Amino acid sequence: MSSPETFYDVFRQQGISRRSFNKFCALTAASLGLSPAFAPKIAHAMETRRRTPVIWLNGLECTCCSESFIRSGHPLVSDVVLSMLSLDYSHVLMAAAGHQAEAALEETRRDHAGEYILAVEGNPPLNEDGMFCIVGGRPFIDQLQEMAAGAKAIVAWGSCASNGCVQAARPNPTQATPIHKVIKGKPIIKVPGCPPIAEVMTGVLTYMLTFDRLPPLDRLGRPTMFYGQRIHDKCYRRPHFDAGQFAEAWDDENSRKGYCLYKMGCRGPTTYNACSTVRWNDGVSFPIQSGHGCIGCSEENFWDNGPFYDRLADVHTPLGVESNADKMGLGALGVIGAGIAAHAAASALQRARASATNPKSGSGE
Amino acid sequence: MARKQGLLHSLVHHATEVQTPAAKIYVYEAPVRIWHWLNAICIVLLCVTGYLIGKPLPSVPGEASFNYAFGYVRMIHFGAGQVLAVAFLYRIAWAFLGNHHAHQIFLPPVWSLTWWGEVWHEVRWYLFLEKTPKKYVGHNPLAQLAMFGLFLLPLLLSIFTGFALYAEGAGIDSAWYSAFGWVFGLLGDSFSVHTIHRISMWVIVCFTVIHIYVAIREDIMSRQSLVSTMISGWRYFKDDKE
Structure with a gap:
């Protein structure tokens, strides 16, 4: 079992004074756009709530999300967030490696089923049975689905997890797929960006831990406080x-x-x-x-x-000719203009010929 | 032929070819004509300002606080768009309230083989393969098809994508976004919707050019009046042969 200590205990353990703790609560309330009345509520939550286990998976990605995350200034990621959460698994930040790391992952999945937050950086490639991304000797898609099954909520870090990003760009040879298309029936919070802003990442996590619910999301599943x-x-x-x-x-x-x-x-x-x-x-x-x-x-x-x-974006035509809306429109207009000129000339010619053969005939005969 | 007198048949305008000669027939009622010209003004304004929104004019000099050049271009675009949309609603209402010709462009009878036969006849007429055009009270079948596919549908697409983009400016917590935000779920991200909006503009521009050419040509070469009909509402026939 992981330690029963609260966030506040962890803070004090790290030598953070009560005064600094209160300042952090006020700053967090301000960065989330909440009224000052919420600062004591954040403090109360930190003092009473157990640390939530977080599993951070890395799929097909470039780790820029992790790089951004560790640079959060408010709250400071090193002092606060790594203590605030119980980060049980993260390729970039964990001390364990190899079988030990995979054992920690399995332990969280078993002991904290339904409690942990699954943070996913990157996405699974589905082509060739997922062979384009292997983690711990298995396709990433298997690990993702296994861990998603027991998660309380899923945070999709960055554009890779949220909407596919560069590796899902045309023609997407590995069939990289954003996670909301492979994981169904779990709440997914999308935090897109390549990478997302550090304070946005820690802000989303802080909100979830403080209020024990998902932040308000827009129709695409992004927190409106940052993506509104x-x-x-x-x-x-x-x-x-x-x-x-x-x-x-x-x-x-x-x-x-x-x-x-x-x-x-x-x-x-x-x-x-x-x-x-x-x-x-x-x-x-x-x-x-x-x-x-x-x-x-x-x-x-x-x-x-x-x-x-x-x-104007490039428009990919079926013939493979790269174009954009204006080039296509002006091109079509040119063809139509030439067509009209030819058609008008032919019409006039036909009319002249008709009236020459039959001078008494009216128009349109 | 007698079996075709169902509800659908009475509802749908089958591009009635004139069988009995008549000197003139009242076709386009005043609301249709007013809509046509109001629509034309709006489309010209929307295409010019829309083009400039995608490709802005050279920068204006001076302080930003004393200038609102691009703001005015966008304001004209949004204003004309609102007028166009309201006029379109009014046109839909008139399709129900107006005469038999008022709903012709909304419902081409694409399931009718006879109708497709007449479309083909019109295509041959434009390719100089038919010597004699048929006489029509409303639109001819080819015109009906073009009005529907190259004008009505792109116009609807422009209205929906346009209001969706306008809703983004109004904010995602606005009533506009509640009404039109679903467009992004259907067509994708905002930038793709911009691209679709611009392509639909070009389709309408192409249609307009063809429309003006054909209206003038038909006015001269077909057996009925065209241009003056959209002004006076009366269709004149130039001969009384069947």
């Missing part, structure tokens, strides 16, 4: 968008003035994420602030909706 608005809705360059002031090239005067990057293909208007409010690296910056448009990494199909530097 588009980058565009809170972008500090938005006034330039409404004014009609756009950067036309990466090195032009408009770009230097900090104009809107819409014409450079910025995906801010179609991307739901918290980058323009929470920002990255402890609130230092985010892509648009650094002068590069958003690529929409937290949106489904963001890779297939390329190129990143154009507002």
Whole structure:
């Protein structure tokens, strides 16, 4: 059995003062957008609740989610979250390896059935019986389904788990599949992004542990507190968008003035994420602030909706000719225009010939 | 032929070829004509502003706080879209309230072999393979098919995708999003819906070009009036042969 200690006990064990603990509770309440009245409730939950076991699985992915997660500033991941949770299994962070690690996984599955949270980074490739991703000598899909069966809830970390990401882009040779398409009957919280923002990841977990329920989700299963608005809705360059002031090239005067990057293909208007409010690296910056448009990494199909530097996505026609909506439209219009010109000429010719042979005949005969 | 007098048959407009010659027939009632021209104005505004939303004009100079150029382009687009949608609802209502021709473009009788035969006749007429066009009171069957497939369906797609995208701007907790958010579940992410919205615009632009050409050509070469009919509502026949 894992230790019966509460989160608060763990904090004190780590030498965190009561005062720091209260500050953390207030900060967490603020970062979740809750009123100050919630800080004592968070404190109460931390003092009374047992640590929830978390299993962190890694499938077909690049570990950028883990890399982002360990950089959370509020709450600080090293001091707080690893103590807050009982992280029983994680390729990146666990001390155990090999058979010991797999034994820990099996122990949690057995002893905490129905209690643990399953955090999944990456997705299972289904092609060739799942042979494109082997974990512990078995296809990842087997491990995922086995662990999902006993989970209380599943957190889909990143775009891989939420919507497939790069490995699921056309033509998707390994048939990489987001987890909501292979796991049914379990609550799944999608936290998309490539990677998701660190504070968003720890914020989602903190919410679940504090309130012992899922955060409010949108129709795609994303927490609305972080994915309820588009980058565009809170972008500090938005006034330039409404004014009609756009950067036309990466090195032009408009770009230097900090104009809107819409014409450079910025995906801010179609991307739901918290980058323009929470920002990255402890609130230092985010892509648009650094002068590069958003690529929409937290949106489904963001890779297939390329190129990143154009507002019009490539459209894949059945004939394999790459095109976009405007090229197709103008092309069709050109063909129709030429067709009309030829047809009008033929019509006029026919009419002239008809009236020449039969001058008395009216139009349309 | 007598067995075809069912409910469906009475409901569906079978592109009635004129059997008895008449000098003129009242075809398009005032509500249909008003809708047609209001729709035309909205579509022109929507296509021009829509194109500019995807491909904005060169930047305006000055402070952002003194300018609202792109905002106005979007405002015209959204306003014209709202008018178009309301006019479309009104047109659907008129399909029920209006005369026999008012619901013709909504229900092409695609299950009728006779009708497809007449479509084929029209295709041959446009390919100069038929010497004599038939006379029709409403739309000819080919026109009916084009109105339905190349105009009505893309227009519906534009309206639904357009309102879904508008709902995103209004916010996911808005009534707009509650009404149209399902479009994203059906068609995918926001950017893909933008792409579909733009393709449907091009289909409507292509239809409009063909529509204007054919209306003028038919006005000259067919046996009935076309352009003036959409202004006055009266269809004139140029000969009294069957």
